[in-house]
Amino acid sequence: MKLLIKYLSLIIKSRLEYRLNFFLEVIINIFSYVVTYISIWVLMNQFGGIGGWSYYEVMLLYNFNLFTYGVASQIFFMPMKTIDSLVKEGRFDSMLIRPVNPFINILMNHAYLGFLGHIILGFIVFVICFGKLEIEWTLLRVLAFVVLMIAGVLIQASILILSGALSFKFIQASAFADTLIYGIRNFINYPITIYSGWLQILLTCLVPYALVNFYPTGVILGKYNFNHSVAIVLVCSAVGMAVFALSYAIFNKLINKYQSAGG
Amino acid sequence: MKLYWEYMIRQFNSGLTYKFNYVCNLVSKILFVFSQYFIWKALMEKQTVETASGSIQFREMITYMLVSTFISTIINSDVILELNDKIKSGQIALDIVKPIDYKKLLFVNTVSKNLYNVIYLLLPTMIISIAIFGINIPSLGNGFVFIISVILATLINYMMCFCLGILGFWFSQLWIMNRLVYDLLALFSGKVIPLWFFPVMLLKVADCLPFKMIYTVPIFIYLEKYNNQEIVLMLFVQLIWLVILFVVSRLLWGRGMKKIVVQGG
Numbered sequence: 089m090k091l092l093i094k095y096l097s098l099i100i101k102s103r104l105e106y107r108l109n110f111f112l113e114v115i116i117n118i119f120s121y122v123v124t125y126i127s128i129w130v131l132m133n134q135f136g137g138i139g140g141w142s143y144y145e146v147m148l149l150y151n152f153n154l155f156t157y158g159v160a161s162q163i164f165f166m167p168m169k170t171i172d173s174l175v176k177e178g179r180f181d182s183m184l185i186r187p188v189n190p191f192i193n194i195l196m197n198h199a200y201l202g203f204l205g206h207i208i209l210g211f212i213v214f215v216i217c218f219g220k221l222e223i224e225w226t227l228l229r230v231l232a233f234v235v236l237m238i239a240g241v242l243i244q245a246s247i248l249i250l251s252g253a254l255s256f257k258f259i260q261a262s263a264f265a266d267t268l269i270y271g272i273r274n275f276i277n278y279p280i281t282i283y284s285g286w287l288q289i290l291l292t293c294l295v296p297y298a299l300v301n302f303y304p305t306g307v308i309l310g311k312y313n314f315n316h317s318v319a320i321v322l323v324c325s326a327v328g329m330a331v332f333a334l335s336y337a338i339f340n341k342l343i344n345k346y347q348s349a350g351g
Numbered sequence: 352m353k354l355y356w357e358y359m360i361r362q363f364n365s366g367l368t369y370k371f372n373y374v375c376n377l378v379s380k381i382l383f384v385f386s387q388y389f390i391w392k393a394l395m396e397k398q399t400v401e402t403a404s405g406s407i408q409f410r411e412m413i414t415y416m417l418v419s420t421f422i423s424t425i426i427n428s429d430v431i432l433e434l435n436d437k438i439k440s441g442q443i444a445l446d447i448v449k450p451i452d453y454k455k456l457l458f459v460n461t462v463s464k465n466l467y468n469v470i471y472l473l474l475p476t477m478i479i480s481i482a483i484f485g486i487n488i489p490s491l492g493n494g495f496v497f498i499i500s501v502i503l504a505t506l507i508n509y510m511m512c513f514c515l516g517i518l519g520f521w522f523s524q525l526w527i528m529n530r531l532v533y534d535l536l537a538l539f540s541g542k543v544i545p546l547w548f549f550p551v552m553l554l555k556v557a558d559c560l561p562f563k564m565i566y567t568v569p570i571f572i573y574l575e576k577y578n579n580q581e582i583v584l585m586l587f588v589q590l591i592w593l594v595i596l597f598v599v600s601r602l603l604w605g606r607g608m609k610k611i612v613v614q615g616g
Contacts, residue, residue: 109524112524112527113527116527116530116531119530119531119534120530120534123534123535123537123538126538126553127537127538127543127544130544130548130549130550130553131394131544131548133550134400134402134548135394135395135400138390138393138394139393258371264371264375266375266379267375267376267378267379267382270379271378271379271382271383272382274382274383274386275382275386277386277390278390278393282389282390282392282393283389284389287385287389
């Protein structure tokens with residue numbers, strides 16, 4: 089454990105070596121999403137809302153996704169993306185012969201801090217939205233918010249881990265991951281009630297993206313009654329933990345089957 | 352010329368090597384069009400929207416979205432990142448000494464990639480979307496002018512990317528520039544949100560930038576939103592932007608070449 093902390097601090101120091109680079113990455117990430125928020129504003133300004141949701145409600149909805157994605161990606165995005173090239177070049181083998189869990193090892197080795205921008209912007213937008221929407225912060229609601237946030241991060245992380253795990257099996261797994269992450273994620277930028285029934289079911293059950301932002305935002309905004317809200321919080325946290333455990337299990341299973349390209 | 356042709360065919364064929372990759376990209380593209388369709392459907396509940404530039408029909412909006420998808424596939428260019436990689440790794444030195452004009456080779460590369468994208472990705476996507484959603488067809492004259500305008504838009508976009516790519520001779524972190532331009536283009540070109548929905552303030556910004564020439568102008572011609580005088584004017588403005596960017600790219604390329612000589616010496 090001590091070793092891990094030492095290791096991590098060294099990695100972070102080495103990343104901060106190129107300070108300008110790091111700041112530029114953070115700033116450009118913030119800029120990208122500010123542009124996205126502006127375009128949502130343009131639409132909401134013209135049409136006055138979508139599917140019964142106002143601008144700040146949609147903004148909150150989008151932000152749930154952005155923030156949980158930022159937190160999950162801060163830890164998992166780069167390491168999982170790098171597996172692809174590590175496997176191709178046969179460099180992954182060195183991870184397996186070290187006396188550390190390869191999963192932890194790869195997370196540490198390829199830690200990347202550029203997603204700080206997502207997190208900072210996400211935090212700011214949360215503050216703005218909560219102020220504008222005048223949400224009443226009872227203890228239960230705070231608790232629900234924290235739990236839903238953790239569940240969201242777990243779901244986002246599972247998808248990233250799964251995409252990394254697939255790299256052991258398929259050479260061109262990155263396209264699949266991109267489809268899963270970006271192609272389908274497009275759908276949760278707006279309330280999923282605007283889609284046809286089968287798409288809503290797909291987003292809730294098959295790829296549980298709707299549990300990341302749609303249902304949680306509804307709970308925080310008080311769109312559901314008390315019993316439903318409790319049920320949603322429970323389901324989200326259960327699904328979050330389940331998919332995380334599942335993706336970790338798949339990761340380990342595929343690592344065991346891994347055959348080096350160099351062998 | 353034959354050499355470039357040969358190169359193009361090779362590039363074109365290499366795209367289908369990874370079948371799984373291809374299927375994923377196709378699914379992505381179709382999913383994207385579907386998500387857009389549903390969003391517009393939800394926004395335009397009343398089927399018509401009154402804006403400062405006249406009333407907009409829902410079907411017109413869907414046509415806009417499909418034509419925009421078409422343009423984004425055609426104009427797509429990785430030339431910034433490609434140049435950046437070559438400059439960073441120093442491989443550009445090898446490319447320049449080859450007995451072939453490297454600038455033209457880069458262009459042919461982009462064209463062949465896009466040809467592949469149009470045939471294998473865009474065509475299936477369009478057939479499915481048009482069959483489900485329907486599309487407005489322009490008059491023959493407008494259709495013809497539209498094609499000219501798209502070609503100009505493609506060249507403008509390419510030249511813009513090429514200029515930025517050459518800046519890699521001076522800045523090593525070019526991908527940041529790439530992102531910046533991409534984000535601004537996504538908003539101010541009218542790629543996703545038509546300019547007719549913009550508030551006046553943002554519209555003024557869009558009018559000053561060249562991005563509008565890439566999406567809004569061809570799509571408006573397609574949708575017959577311009578009268579004949581405006582069409583001629585807009586084509587002329589497109590041409591001017593193209594000439595400006597072309598001259599700038601030549602100047603930058605010349606400077607960049609000198610810079611390489613210095614580094615090698």
